[in-house]
Amino acid sequence: MMKQNFLYEVKTPSSAPSAREFSILIASRSADALTQLKSALSLMPVGVKINCRLISNGHSDPLHGLEKLPDLLIFRVGECWQAELESLCARPVESRVPMLVVSADAQAQAMRLSMKAGARDFFPEPLEDGELLRVVDQLYRESKDQQSTLNTHLTVVMNAKGGSGASLIATNLAHQLASDGQRKVVLVDLDLQFGSLSHYLDLNPQRGIKQALENVEDLDSLALDGYLARHVSGLKVLSAESDRLLLSDEVSSEQLLQLFRLLAKDHQHLVVDLPRQIDLITTTVLEQADQVVLTLQQGITYLRDATRLIEVMRRDLDIPDHRILVVVNRYDKSSPITLAEVAKALKHQPILTVPNDFKHVSESLNNGMPLLEIARRAPISRALHGLSEEIVGGKGKTSSGLLGKLFHLVKGD
Ligand SMILES: Nc1ncnc2c1ncn2[C@@H]1O[C@H](COP(=O)(O)OP(=O)(O)OP(=O)(O)O)[C@@H](O)[C@H]1O
Numbered sequence: 255m256m257k258q259n260f261l262y263e264v265k266t267p268s269s270a271p272s273a274r275e276f277s278i279l280i281a282s283r284s285a286d287a288l289t290q291l292k293s294a295l296s297l298m299p300v301g302v303k304i305n306c307r308l309i310s311n312g313h314s315d316p317l318h319g320l321e322k323l324p325d326l327l328i329f330r331v332g333e334c335w336q337a338e339l340e341s342l343c344a345r346p347v348e349s350r351v352p353m354l355v356v357s358a359d360a361q362a363q364a365m366r367l368s369m370k371a372g373a374r375d376f377f378p379e380p381l382e383d384g385e386l387l388r389v390v391d392q393l394y395r396e397s398k399d400q401q402s403t404l405n406t407h408l409t410v411v412m413n414a415k416g417g418s419g420a421s422l423i424a425t426n427l428a429h430q431l432a433s434d435g436q437r438k439v440v441l442v443d444l445d446l447q448f449g450s451l452s453h454y455l456d457l458n459p460q461r462g463i464k465q466a467l468e469n470v471e472d473l474d475s476l477a478l479d480g481y482l483a484r485h486v487s488g489l490k491v492l493s494a495e496s497d498r499l500l501l502s503d504e505v506s507s508e509q510l511l512q513l514f515r516l517l518a519k520d521h522q523h524l525v526v527d528l529p530r531q532i533d534l535i536t537t538t539v540l541e542q543a544d545q546v547v548l549t550l551q552q553g554i555t556y557l558r559d560a561t562r563l564i565e566v567m568r569r570d571l572d573i574p575d576h577r578i579l580v581v582v583n584r585y586d587k588s589s590p591i592t593l594a595e596v597a598k599a600l601k602h603q604p605i606l607t608v609p610n611d612f613k614h615v616s617e618s619l620n621n622g623m624p625l626l627e628i629a630r631r632a633p634i635s636r637a638l639h640g641l642s643e644e645i646v647g648g649k650g651k652t653s654s655g656l657l658g659k660l661f662h663l664v665k666g667d
């Protein structure tokens with residue numbers, strides 16, 4: 255009788271009601287490889303269910319006999335990679351699933367066959383730190399985006415303590431992103447009580463987010479455009495200024511998501527200035543975010559509050575560390591609180607910095623002009639440019655993909 259493959263669950267999904275879970279199957283003939291790959295993915299959110307399959311019978315097909323196909327297959331091929339990959343090539347296209355291949359053997363032939371079998375990426379061993387996690391997280395987010403149809407890039411800026419500089423950074427970051435003209439960007443002020451972003455850009459919005467939220471059921475993306483203020487750079491702003499305070503319990507998370515979905519139809523990037531509080535509104539936005547920029551300054555109370563906030567993000571909101579960007583604003587290298595100390599307290603690195611620049615920041619606020627227009631070459635503008643580059647993918651962070659790897663291998667780089 256044929257031996258059964260060994261299928262075991264690594265992580266139990268949260269019992270909290272959530273969107274449909276994302277299932278990953280890691281399959282290999284090597285138990286050690288399964289353990290290593292499983293631990294490489296230990297930082298995935300709880301909504302992700304990971305199963306391991308130790309292949310120990312005559313079948314090479316890692317999906318053989320499964321009742322339900324996973325959303326993603328991570329296939330670690332061994333010495334018999336040819337037979338293993340060919341078994342997947344033999345599958346009808348409709349019964350294949352998105353796949354990543356991990357292999358001890360990085361020769362071009364193995365990569366070619368992986369591509370033929372439909373692999374999205376190929377990882378030669380040893381794996382680089384965090385490399386697999388980044389790609390898996392990206393695929394997970396793509397699948398979540400498809401479900402929630404929030405198909406845009408969402409960056410959230412939040413301060414760890416009042417006055418850290420979140421609004422200044424959100425505004426100038428959004429302006430930098432919009433200024434290269436490559437993408438349509440909206441800056442959203444979610445500080446529904448004390449929002450004041452339009453001062454940074456000298457805008458005088460007639461309507462804003464509060465009115466948009468009240469009417470969201472009746473809006474389409476064209477009508478919503480009438481609620482956005484326009485800056486000469488092309489940046490649009492959904493402002494929170496108005497005579498009326500809006501309390502967070504007056505807004506449902508479904509209303510907010512509906513508004514974001516409408517914005518996402520016409521814009522490739524949303525930058526949100528989020529007030530420092532954890533409620534239904536802020537958690538809804540944080541959960542959807544591609545990146546969370548957490549701002550603080552060098553001070554004991556900033557450090558203490560930032561440590562608590564980053565813990566809440568990790569533990570309660572399941573935001574993996576690689577989606578969090580920590581920015582020390584008004585950075586002073588002679589401060590007794592060094593970057594190494596910030597990294598240690600927050601258990602996070604790297605730490606990005608934005609310098610203190612009273613002169614240009616005051617000028618920017620007094621004239622309602624973004625920093626790029628006031629002082630393009632000033633260190634503060636450069637630092638914000640660096641942050642915007644980090645946000646849109648950075649250099650060397652994204653995987654070059656299977657085709658790129660194959661190309662390098664053939665070229666012998
Ligand atoms: N790098 C900097 N150099 C000089 N001044 C700065 C810098 N960053 C922020 N400021 C100033 O510090 C003040 C607070 O900044 P900002 O309003 O952006 O903080 P915030 O974190 O959004 O605060 P709030 O808790 O009120 O929302 C503002 O007057 C701003 O212009």
Ligand SMILES: [Mg+2]
Pocket residue numbers: 420421422445527
């Ligand atoms: Mg603010």
